[in-house]
Amino acid sequence: MDIVSTFSTHDARLYPPSVKGELTREVYTRSINANYFNQVQAGAIEEAEIGLTNAPRLFPMLKKLELLTNITFNSRWKFLTDSRSGFSYTSHPDIRYNEYEGYYLENAAHEEISILLLSTSPNPAYEKIYKVTVERFYEEH
Known part of the structure; x- marks a missing residue:
């Protein structure tokens, strides 16, 4: 699905499975010092990611x-x-x-x-x- 969103003319029938494609995806990780002074609670990243992750487009x-x-x-x-x-x-x-x-x-x-x-x-x-x-x-x- 990510290949199609990046290359809308991609035809999977033309490219054999052995052809390696690179997918583009936004990745969120825990920030450095996330719990410094208890500003970020455990699970906050997972909860925020639901609202931050883009739908397929x-x-x-x-x-x-x-x-x-x-x-x-x-x-x-x-x-x-x-x-x-x-x-x-x-x-x-x-x-x-x-x-x-x-x-x-x-x-x-x-x-x-x-x-x-x-x-x-x-x-x-x-x-x-x-x-x-x-x-x-x-x-x-």
Whole structure:
């Protein structure tokens, strides 16, 4: 099922069982010092995992990151105020965005990081080469 969610065109009849596939799965483990000052009770990870584990779905590929920095004060005091990520699912080109995480400011400096495939070669060996570009947008006052 995980292979199909990552590669929606996967045909099990074309690949014999001897072909080894690697599955992508989110794994949750106990954190270091989880019981420091008794902050995490025994069994909390198992209970939380039920709510944190994703249902089977198409695999989301990270495509863009948006980072916003505060510019309303002194320009020397820039700090990250907000961010969101854009992703697309397997076999779907449209980019979907998560909600902004942080404190959104209308006049924040906007950094957009695009994660694009560098190679257009049909050779699968080059499919994992990426180029990351950053663009800056500042509102004029």
